[in-house]
Amino acid sequence: MENLPVDDVLHRFLLEHAGVRGAVVRLGPAWREVAGRADYPPAVRAVLGEALAASALLTGNIKLDGALSVELKSSGALRLLFAECTDHGRLRGLARWNEPLPEPLVLKALPDAGMAITIGNVERGQRYQGLVDLQHAGVADALENYFIQSEQLPARILLAANDEYAVGLMLQKMPDEGGHHAAKDDDAWSRVVHLTATLGVEELLATAPEQLLYRLYHEESVRLFEPRPLAFGCSCSRERVTGMLRSLGRDEVEAALAARGDEIEVICEFCAQRYHFDRIDAELLLSAHAAPIAPDTTQ
Numbered sequence: 001m002e003n004l005p006v007d008d009v010l011h012r013f014l015l016e017h018a019g020v021r022g023a024v025v026r027l028g029p030a031w032r033e034v035a036g037r038a039d040y041p042p043a044v045r046a047v048l049g050e051a052l053a054a055s056a057l058l059t060g061n062i063k064l065d066g067a068l069s070v071e072l073k074s075s076g077a078l079r080l081l082f083a084e085c086t087d088h089g090r091l092r093g094l095a096r097w098n099e100p101l102p103e104p105l106v107l108k109a110l111p112d113a114g115m116a117i118t119i120g121n122v123e124r125g126q127r128y129q130g131l132v133d134l135q136h137a138g139v140a141d142a143l144e145n146y147f148i149q150s151e152q153l154p155a156r157i158l159l160a161a162n163d164e165y166a167v168g169l170m171l172q173k174m175p176d177e178g179g180h181h182a183a184k185d186d187d188a189w190s191r192v193v194h195l196t197a198t199l200g201v202e203e204l205l206a207t208a209p210e211q212l213l214y215r216l217y218h219e220e221s222v223r224l225f226e227p228r229p230l231a232f233g234c235s236c237s238r239e240r241v242t243g244m245l246r247s248l249g250r251d252e253v254e255a256a257l258a259a260r261g262d263e264i265e266v267i268c269e270f271c272a273q274r275y276h277f278d279r280i281d282a283e284l285l286l287s288a289h290a291a292p293i294a295p296d297t298t299q
């Protein structure tokens with residue numbers, strides 16, 4: 001077998017005879033980079049890892065121009081959960097929480113919780129947002145239900161994260177085509193779901209993608225596509241921070257200048273990049289013609 005990358009990679013595959021498509025993602029260094037940027041309690045780190053794996057997994061079977069993000073906000077213990085994967089395979093994510101954390105951390109129990117998947121190109125203002133029904137305990141259940149409802153096709157999503165790895169497996173029944181018999185397809189889907197159910201969380205976390213697919217589906221014919229490399233990366237830029245400052249307006253920019261001796265420092269929450277603006281920069285950005293402001297989570 002050729003040497004395929006094991007970590008920080010997305011593999012798409014097809015179970016040809018079963019009419020099932022899927023993707024498997026395994027994040028190692030990229031996940032540790034994201035997880036190491038804050039002192040996350042284990043329960044928060046687990047859902048962040050799951051969301052990060054999901055953001056990569058969900059790019060598997062769509063034509064992506066821009067980025068796909070999974071975001072959750074609530075007024076409860078998990079205030080914010082954000083994970084993003086771009087069309088170039090760059091991943092970033094963060095979470096914000098309040099102590100004490102409930103044990104276990106159940107998404108549907110969070111007050112005023114809202115979860116959304118956003119797909120699109122921020123620079124061009126082309127965005128699609130789908131709201132995820134949060135009547136489920138975990139990220140995987142919620143996203144699985146979202147796919148079943150939005151695409152009207154059966155789906156399975158498994159996600160898991162520990163200190164070292166964030167991993168995910170997604171299966172989707174392919175739409176019926178001419179010549180297929182629905183009953184036979186249902187049997188095949190049930191068979192694949194049954195095989196997938198034999199997979200434990202520990203095995204999912206510990207097994208390299210190709211081995212995992214072989215172990216689960218060796219009796220199906222697995223067609224593996226070219227793996228997509230993934231890496232930690234941030235899409236922040238001076239231009240986007242400038243746009244964010246401009247959208248705050250003069251009063252807030254003046255207040256920020258005054259607070260730090262005629263200088264503004266903006267630190268990206270995702271990658272810790274520092275952006276500095278002196279009074280001249282601030283005057284320039286405030287006097288420039290208002291450009292369309294791209295929404296950004298940079299603060």
Ligand SMILES: [Zn+2]
Pocket residue numbers: 234235236268269270271272273
């Ligand atoms: Zn950044």
